[in-house]
Every structure is written in C-alpha cells, then in structure tokens.
Amino acid sequence: MNPYLLIVLLTSLGLGTALTLSSTHWLLAWLGLEVGTLAILPLMAQRHHPRATEAATKYFIVQATAAATLLFAAFNNAWLQGHSDIQHMSHPLFTSMITLALLLKLGLAPMHTWMPQVIQGVSLNTGLIVSTWQKIAPFILLLQIKQIHPPLLTIIGLASILIGGWGGLNQTQLRKILAYSSIAHLGWILLILQHSTALATYALLIYIFMTSATFITLKKCKATTINMLTTTWTKAPTITLVAPLMLLSLGGLPPLSGFAPKWFILQELTQLNFIPHASIAAMAALLSLSYYLRLSYSITLSLSPNNLPECLQWRVNYPISTPLSSALPAALALTLFLLPLTPSALTLII
Amino acid sequence: MSYLVCVLLFGLMVGSVGVAWNPSPYFAAMGLVMVSGVGCGVLICFGGSFLPLVFFLIYLGGMMVVFAFSAALSAEPYPYGWGNRSVKMYVAAYVLGVGCAWKVLLGKWSGFWGGILDESGELLVLRGDMMGVAAMHDVAGWMLVLGGLGLLLTLFVVLELVRGVSRGGLRTV
Numbered sequence: 333m334n335p336y337l338l339i340v341l342l343t344s345l346g347l348g349t350a351l352t353l354s355s356t357h358w359l360l361a362w363l364g365l366e367v368g369t370l371a372i373l374p375l376m377a378q379r380h381h382p383r384a385t386e387a388a389t390k391y392f393i394v395q396a397t398a399a400a401t402l403l404f405a406a407f408n409n410a411w412l413q414g415h416s417d418i419q420h421m422s423h424p425l426f427t428s429m430i431t432l433a434l435l436l437k438l439g440l441a442p443m444h445t446w447m448p449q450v451i452q453g454v455s456l457n458t459g460l461i462v463s464t465w466q467k468i469a470p471f472i473l474l475l476q477i478k479q480i481h482p483p484l485l486t487i488i489g490l491a492s493i494l495i496g497g498w499g500g501l502n503q504t505q506l507r508k509i510l511a512y513s514s515i516a517h518l519g520w521i522l523l524i525l526q527h528s529t530a531l532a533t534y535a536l537l538i539y540i541f542m543t544s545a546t547f548i549t550l551k552k553c554k555a556t557t558i559n560m561l562t563t564t565w566t567k568a569p570t571i572t573l574v575a576p577l578m579l580l581s582l583g584g585l586p587p588l589s590g591f592a593p594k595w596f597i598l599q600e601l602t603q604l605n606f607i608p609h610a611s612i613a614a615m616a617a618l619l620s621l622s623y624y625l626r627l628s629y630s631i632t633l634s635l636s637p638n639n640l641p642e643c644l645q646w647r648v649n650y651p652i653s654t655p656l657s658s659a660l661p662a663a664l665a666l667t668l669f670l671l672p673l674t675p676s677a678l679t680l681i682i
Numbered sequence: 683m684s685y686l687v688c689v690l691l692f693g694l695m696v697g698s699v700g701v702a703w704n705p706s707p708y709f710a711a712m713g714l715v716m717v718s719g720v721g722c723g724v725l726i727c728f729g730g731s732f733l734p735l736v737f738f739l740i741y742l743g744g745m746m747v748v749f750a751f752s753a754a755l756s757a758e759p760y761p762y763g764w765g766n767r768s769v770k771m772y773v774a775a776y777v778l779g780v781g782c783a784w785k786v787l788l789g790k791w792s793g794f795w796g797g798i799l800d801e802s803g804e805l806l807v808l809r810g811d812m813m814g815v816a817a818m819h820d821v822a823g824w825m826l827v828l829g830g831l832g833l834l835l836t837l838f839v840v841l842e843l844v845r846g847v848s849r850g851g852l853r854t855v
Contacts, residue, residue, distance in 0.1 A: 337838065337842055370835055371839065373843060374839055374843055377843055
C-alpha cells in the first residue's frame with residue numbers, strides 16, 4: 333500500500349481511539365468510533381481478494397449499524413435529559429440501547445457472528461488490530477455508562493463465554509479460533525464490568541497482551557491452520573518451547589498471567605454472592621482451554637512426520653523476522669510473567 | 683401536514699436506496715439530488731429556516747460533488763495531475779498569464795471589499811436553528827474541525843477501497 337496512505341490510516345486509527353477516550357460528549361465519542369472504523373477498512377481490504385473484501389464489507393456494515401444505533405440512542409437521551417454527557421445518562425431504555433450497540437461493536441454474543449468471519453478474512457496483522465486495538469474504545473465507553481440493566485450484562489457475558497468456548501471447538505482455522513477466544517475473553521470482562529471496573533480494565537489489558545503475543549507468534553510461523561502449526565519446531569524451536577505457555581496463559585492457568593484476571597473475577601463474583609455466575613464462567617472456561625490445548629499439542633507435544641530437508645529450516649532461515657517481531661519478546665514476557673506482579677499491576681489501574 | 687412529512691420521508695427512503703442501488707454510480711448522483719430536496723422539505727415541515735438550506739447546500743455542494751468526483755477519479759485509468767509532463771507547460775503558461783493580468787488590470791490594492799449587508803446589529807426574528815448553529819461554532823468549533831478531518835479521512839478511505847483499474851470496485855475495463 334502507498335506508504336503515505338498507510339501512515340494516514342494508522343495515525344487515524346490511533347486518533348479515533350484517542351478521540352473516544354478523551355470525550356465526554358456522545359457526539360465526539362461517536363466521531364472517534366467512526367474514524368476508527370473507517371481507518372481500518374483499507375487495511376482489511378488490502379489484499380483485494382474476495383474474502384478480504386467480504387470481511388471489510390461485513391465489518392463496515394456491522395460497525396456502522398452499531399454506530400447508528402449508538403447515535404440514535406445518545407441523541408434521544410440528550411433530548412429527554414437536556415445534556416449529552418456520557419457519564420450522566422439516566423434513561424434506562426436508551427442506556428440499554430447504547431450498551432447493546434457497544435456490545436455489537438465489541439463482538440459479544442449474541443451479536444458475535446461477524447467476528448470469526450471478519451478475522452478469518454483478513455491478514456494476521458490486521459486481525460491483531462481488530463482484536464486488540466478496536467476493542468479499547470467501545471470498552472472505555474462501556475465503563476463510563478452508569479446504571480446498565482444488570483441482567484443484560486450478566487446474560488450477555490455468560491453467553492459470550494459459552495459461545496466463545498463451544499464455537500471454537502470445531503475450528504481448524506487459527507484466526508477463527510482466535511476470534512472465538514476473543515469473544516470468550518470479552519465475555520469474562522463483561523461479567524465483572526458492573527461490579528469492578530478496575531478488574532475489567534485489568535482483564536482487557538492482559539487479554540490484549542496475550543492476544544498480541546499469539547497473533548505475532550502465528551505471523552512468525554506463517555501459520556493459519558492447525559496443520560501449519562505442526563512444522564513450527566522446524567522453523568523456530570524457541571517459539572515451539574514458549575507457545576504452549578502462551579496458549580495456556582490464554583486459557584487462564586496459573587502460574588501464567590492469564591490466571592490473574594480470571595482468579596480475581598471469580599473471587600469478586602463469589603464475594604458478591606453470584607455463585608451460579610462464577611460456576612458457569614469457570615466451567616465454560618474449560619471449553620476454551622480444550623482448544624488451546626489442541627493447539628499446544630500440535631505445536632509442541634507431538635512431532636509430525638516430515639522429510640529431512642524441511643526439518644532444518646531453522647538453520648537456513650534464522651531468525652524469522654516480520655515487522656512485528658520486535659514486539660514479540662515484550663508481549664511474551666507480559667503474557668507469561670505478570671502473575672507475581674499482579675498487586676503492583678493492579679495499583680496502576682485502581 | 684403530517685401527510686406531507688410522510689410523503690417526503692418516503693421520498694427520502696427512495697432517494698437513499700437509489701443512491702446505493704444502481705449499476706453505475708454516476709446515476710446515484712440523481713438519488714442524492716432527490717434526497718437533498720425532500721430532506722430540505724422535511725426540515726422545513728419541522729420549523730427550520732436556516733438548517734434546511736444548509737442541508738441542501740451540504741448535500742448538493744458537498745456530498746454529491748465529492749461523490750461524483752471520487753467516482754470519476756477512481757475509475758480513471760491514467761489520471762493526469764498538474765505535475766504531468768503534458769500539463770505542466772499549460773499550468774505554467776496559465777499562471778504567468780494570470781500574473782500579468784493582475785499586474786496590468788488591478789495595479790493598486792483599493793481596499794474595497796464589497797460589503798454585502800449593512801451591519802444593523804439587529805435581527806428581526808431570532809431563529810433557534812440559526813442561533814444554534816452560531817452557538818455550536820462558538821463552543822464546539824474545534825470539534826467541527828475534527829469532524830472535517832474525519833470526512834477527509836473518509837474520502838481517502840473510499841478512494842483507496844475503490845481504486846484499482848480492473849480489480850477495484852469501479853471498473854473501467
């Protein structure tokens with residue numbers, strides 16, 4: 333792509349999120365969301381093959397619908413209330429409508445169906461941006477809305493965790509697996525949002541680190557299906573060593589960082605006496621863990637048959653370097669080693 | 683009156699659908715003209731005097747113009763800019779000619795600015811929409827600039843998505 337245009341688009345991506353994060357008026361928040369949506373469309377359709385074009389079209393239609401609903405509800409609320417402040421919304425119907433619009437933007441069940449298709453259709457780097465950066469702005473808006481109908485968030489959160497787990501079970505395409513994992517993680521975040529915004533932010537932060545590490549690893553291995561993961565040991569033995577830990581961190585196992593958000597969310601839910609919610613969430617996390625384990629099995633725990641020249645790729649092509657390679661050590665360190673640092677990490681957020 | 687609003691809103695829908703639903707986007711401009719007209723009518727039915735005219739202006743002078751030129755630009759296989767070899771000479775000659783005419787005809791700077799209206803400082807009717815637009819520019823002027831930046835970004839995004847002579851959205855082959 334033309335480098336000038338690439339710079340403009342990436343800057344606008346950052347600008348859109350920054351606008352939304354710094355806004356107290358719904359119009360500016362909507363403006364930031366729209367700028368973010370528009371800026372990523374050419375990045376998605378870069379390859380110009382039909383699947384990418386289709387993914388860009390679907391993404392645009394879904395995000396535009398959500399933005400239109402958001403604007404409609406925000407202005408209705410402003411008409412009834414007299415001001416367009418994000419943090420002082422009072423009308424229950426329009427608060428729910430805005431919440432649903434933001435959840436559609438995030439890709440939570442039952443409005444999740446676009447996520448696997450969109451992330452599958454785009455390249456791994458663009459999928460990384462859609463999975464991580466584009467979640468920040470709607471999440472921050474959700475944090476600021478008070479008095480959301482509690483059953484709404486709980487039901488959608490639990491449904492997302494379940495659908496994220498069950499949907500990913502039958503997938504062989506890695507990008508679809510990561511899309512369902514994104515749905516599940518955002519379900520966990522939504523579950524705790526009404527009770528503790530600090531924990532929700534922490535969960536989102538850890539999710540962003542883990543997903544970034546996973547996408548960059550897949551990009552380095554040039555793997556888009558599970559079958560392609562089986563030759564990782566020939567290309568990058570170090571990644572073969574670390575990748576299962578990264579995937580188990582996504583699954584939420586101690587002593588890796590992914591355990592911390594789940595642990596604290598379950599603790600908070602039990603302290604507030606939401607036992608069924610905590611139980612269902614914990615058990616549904618096992619569904620996600622099963623497909624992460626399947627990926628670890630393909631990468632590390634089994635050696636697939638291969639012919640001799642291909643077993644020595646790491647001698648010839650070392651080091652594999654993609655544009656995001658330099659971010660991988662940082663993302664991996666944050667994915668694996670953050671659990672002992674949780675108290676100080678939480679003080680950054682509370 | 684409400685029947686008129688219903689008819690106009692129906693026309694708005696038909697025009698909007700007409701913008702998107704056509705084999706050739708050059709005909710979509712007609713849909714934009716229709717939408718601007720009936721949209722202006724809808725706003726008038728709800729009591730506006732300034733805003734309907736602004737609506738007309740933005741739709742026809744902003745949206746339709748940009749739509750038409752971006753449709754034409756994205757379908758152009760070899761767009762000739764000012765820097766192109768065959769155009770540079772003409773551009774240089776034109777600028778030279780304008781400079782000479784300026785010097786010859788408008789030798790002195792008279793300071794005449796052609797005041798349009800006498801500034802009476804008194805409006806007969808304070809319309810809500812006019813005062814609202816003024817207040818919006820006063821308070822949220824910078825947000826309007828951001829909105830303009832967003833629209834500029836939209837133009838770049840659309841041109842990037844649609845371009846490509848044979849593999850773009852708008853084909854000239």
